Amino acid sequence: MNILLLSLILCLAIFSLIAKDLLHSIIALSAISILSALLFTFLKAPDVAITEAAVGVGVSTIIYVWAIRHTKRKDEEK
Amino acid sequence: MLIERVLIFLIFITGFIGLISMKNIIKKIIGLNLLNSAVVLLFILEASRIGDKAPILNDKIQNIVDPIPQALMLTAIVIGVCVTALSLAMSVRLYKTTGSLDITIIKERLENEY
Amino acid sequence: MKKTSFFKIFLTTFIISLAVLPIILSNKSWPTLARDYLFNQAFNETGASNTVSSIYLGYRLMDTLGETLVLLVAITGTMSILLNLHKQTLESVETESSLSPEKRPQNALRTNLVEVVASKLGPIILLFGLYVMLYGHISPGGGFQGGVIVASAIVFLALGTEVKTKLTNSVVLSRIEAFSFISLILVTTYVVFFTDGFFSSIATDSPFVSASIIILLNIIIGLKVGTSLAVMIIAMMGGQHAH
Numbered sequence: 001m002n003i004l005l006l007s008l009i010l011c012l013a014i015f016s017l018i019a020k021d022l023l024h025s026i027i028a029l030s031a032i033s034i035l036s037a038l039l040f041t042f043l044k045a046p047d048v049a050i051t052e053a054a055v056g057v058g059v060s061t062i063i064y065v066w067a068i069r070h071t072k073r074k075d076e077e078k
Numbered sequence: 079m080l081i082e083r084v085l086i087f088l089i090f091i092t093g094f095i096g097l098i099s100m101k102n103i104i105k106k107i108i109g110l111n112l113l114n115s116a117v118v119l120l121f122i123l124e125a126s127r128i129g130d131k132a133p134i135l136n137d138k139i140q141n142i143v144d145p146i147p148q149a150l151m152l153t154a155i156v157i158g159v160c161v162t163a164l165s166l167a168m169s170v171r172l173y174k175t176t177g178s179l180d181i182t183i184i185k186e187r188l189e190n191e192y
Numbered sequence: 193m194k195k196t197s198f199f200k201i202f203l204t205t206f207i208i209s210l211a212v213l214p215i216i217l218s219n220k221s222w223p224t225l226a227r228d229y230l231f232n233q234a235f236n237e238t239g240a241s242n243t244v245s246s247i248y249l250g251y252r253l254m255d256t257l258g259e260t261l262v263l264l265v266a267i268t269g270t271m272s273i274l275l276n277l278h279k280q281t282l283e284s285v286e287t288e289s290s291l292s293p294e295k296r297p298q299n300a301l302r303t304n305l306v307e308v309v310a311s312k313l314g315p316i317i318l319l320f321g322l323y324v325m326l327y328g329h330i331s332p333g334g335g336f337q338g339g340v341i342v343a344s345a346i347v348f349l350a351l352g353t354e355v356k357t358k359l360t361n362s363v364v365l366s367r368i369e370a371f372s373f374i375s376l377i378l379v380t381t382y383v384v385f386f387t388d389g390f391f392s393s394i395a396t397d398s399p400f401v402s403a404s405i406i407i408l409l410n411i412i413i414g415l416k417v418g419t420s421l422a423v424m425i426i427a428m429m430g431g432q433h434a435h
Contacts, residue, residue, distance in 0.1 A: 002123075006085040009119075013089055013112050017096045022104055029108060036115060043126040044143050046134075046332035047244045048118075048151050050324070054340040055159050059421060060111075062347075066428045067104065067166040070277075071173040075102050083216045087209075094208060099201050120215075128222050133243040134331065135235055142243070144227045149247040153259045156336060160266035163424070167273040174277065 005039045022073055026064045033057050082123060090116040101180050103169045107162060114158040121147040239403035240329040249334075249406050257380065260413065264373070267420050274427055311352020318345035325414035329403045335410040339417030346422040350431060362426060365419045372416040379408060 009032055016028035033056025040049035093116060096109030125147040133145040173179055176187040234243050238250040248256050325338025350360040358364050383405065 002082055003085070006082055006089075006119075009115075010085055010089055010092070013092045016108055016112075017092065017100065017105060022102075025105070025108055029111060032112075032115065036119065039119070040122055043122055044130070044132045045122050045126070045148050046132055047242075047334065047337070048122060048148050048155070050332060050337045051152055051155050051340070052118075054337060054344070055155055058340060058344045059425075060159055060162060062425055062428070063163050063166055064104075067170055070170050071104075071179055075105070075179075080216075087212065087216050090212065091205060091209060095201065095205060098204060099197070124222060128224055128227065132332075135231075135241045135243060142227065142231060144222065144224075145230060145243040145247060146226055149244050149252070152244075152248060152336060153255060156259055157262055160263055163270050164266050167270045170277065171273055 001042060002039065005035055005042075009035050009039075020075055022068050022075055023065075026061060026068070029064070030057050030061045033060070079127075083120070086116055086120050086123065089119070101182065103172070103179050103181060104166075107165050107169070110165070111158065111162060114154070118151050118154055121151055238406065240406050242329055242332065242334070244332075245328050245334050245406060245410075249409050253380070253409075256409075256413070257376075260373075260376065260416065263417065263420065267424050271424060271427060274424075278427075278430065307352045309352075310348045314345055314348035314352060317348060318342060321345055321414075321418070325410055326407070328410045329406045335413030336417055338410070339414040340421065342414065342418035343421035343425070346418070347425050350426055350429070360426065360431075362423055365423050365426075369416055369419040369423065372412050372419070376409075376412045376416065379412065 012028045012032050012035070016025040016032075019025045019028070033052060036056070037049045037053035040046075040052060089112060093109045093112030096112065097106050100106055100109065125144040129141045129143040131139050131142050133142045133148070135142075169179070172184060176184050178184060178187070230243055230247070234246045234250075235241060238246040240246040240250070321338050321341030321344075323338075324333040324341055325335060328334030328338065346359060346365070349357060
C-alpha cells in the first residue's frame with residue numbers, strides 16, 4: 001500500500017514539471033499533498049496528516065493560483 | 079523496505095532536477111516544494127518502523143511509534159509554506175518589472191536597464 | 193548548447209546523489225531510547241495525552257516560538273510586496289476578483305453557486321476549526337492545525353456575499369493578530385521568570401484542570417496563525433477596502 005502511493009506521487013511529480021499549462025502543474029501539486037496526507041494516516045501520524053492536508057491543499061494552492069493570475073498562464077518553452 | 083526509500087530518493091532527485099534545469103521561475107518553485115515534501119516523507123517513514131500504534135496515550139496502549147520526528151516535521155511544513163509564499167510574491171514583482179517569466183530573458187533585460 | 197547543459201545537470205545530480213546515498217542504504221536500526229522515556233514520563237510531566245503536543249509545546253517550546261516568528265516575518269514581507277503591486281496597477285486592471293458587489297456583472301469567475309455554497313459552509317468550518325484548536329491536548333490537532341482551518345473558514349465567509357460580518361474586515365483581523373502575538377510573549381515571559389519553567393500550571397489549585405499551559409498556548413497560537421493567513425489571502429483577492 002505504501003509502495004503504490006509512493007509510485008503515484010512520483011508519477012504526479014514528474015508530470016507537474018513537464019506540463020505546458022501551469023494550472024495543470026498546480027493541480028498535480030495539490031494532488032501530491034492529498035496523497036501524502038493519506039500516506040501519513042497509514043503510517044500512524046495523525047497530527048502531520050491534518051497539517052499537510054490543511055496547508056498543502058488550502059493555503060499553498062491559493063497562493064500559486066494568485067501568482068499565475070497576475071503573470072502568464074502558459075509556459076512557452078522553445 | 080528498501081523500495082520505499084529508493085522511491086523517496088527518486089522524488090528528491092526529480093525536485094532537484096526541476097530546481098536547476100527548468101527555465102520558468104514558477105517551475106523552479108514547484109521543484110523546491112517537491113524537495114520539502116520528499117524530506118518530510120522520509121522522516122515519517124523512518125519513525126513508523128519501531129512501533130504500531132499512533133502516539134495518543136491511553137490506559138491500554140502498549141507500543142507507540144516514535145513521536146519526535148512528527149513534532150519536528152510540523153515545523154518543517156509550516157516553514158515550507160512560508161518560503162513558497164515569499165518567493166512567489168518576489169517572482170510576480172519580477173514579472174511586473176521585466177515582462178517575462180523566463181530567467182534568461184529576465185537576466186538580459188535587467189542588464190540592459192541597470 | 194543543449195549538450196553542455198545536459199552534462200552539467202548530470203554531473204550535479206551525480207554529486208548530490210553521492211551525498212544522499214548513505215542515508216538510503218544504511219542498515220542501522222532506529223534507536224528507541226527517546227520513545228521509551230516519553231511513553232513513561234510525558235503524561236506525568238506535562239499533563240497532555242497527545243505526545244506530539246507535549247513535545248512541541250512542552251519540551252521544545254523555543255522551537256515553536258522561533259517558527260511563529262518566521263511566519264510573522266514571511267507574511268509581513270509578502271504583504272508589503274503585495275500592497276505595492278496593487279497600488280501600481282489599480283487603474284489598469286478591471287479587478288476581476290474583487291469583493292465589492294457592484295463589479296459582479298462583469299465577472300465570469302464568481303457565479304451564484306460559489307457564493308451561496310461558500311456562505312453556507314463558512315460557519316460550520318469555523319466551528320470545526322475552533323474544536324480542533326481547543327482539543328489539541330487529548331486528540332490529534334492543536335494550535336497550527338486549528339489556525340489554518342480557521343483561516344480557510346474566514347476566506348469562505350469573504351467569498352460569499354450574503355453574510356454581513358465584521359470577521360472579514362482587515363482592521364479587526366489585524367488587531368486580533370497583534371493582541372495574540374503580544375499575549376504570547378507575555379505568557380512565555382511570565383512562565384519562564386515567575387514560575388518553575390514550562391511544565392507548571394497556571395491554575396495551581398484546581399483539580400480538574402491539568403495541562404492548562406498547553407491549552408492556553410494552543411488558543412493563542414491558533415488565533416495568531418489563523419488571522420494572519422486570512423489577512424494575507426483577503427489582500428490577495430483585492431478586498432482589503434471592501435468594508
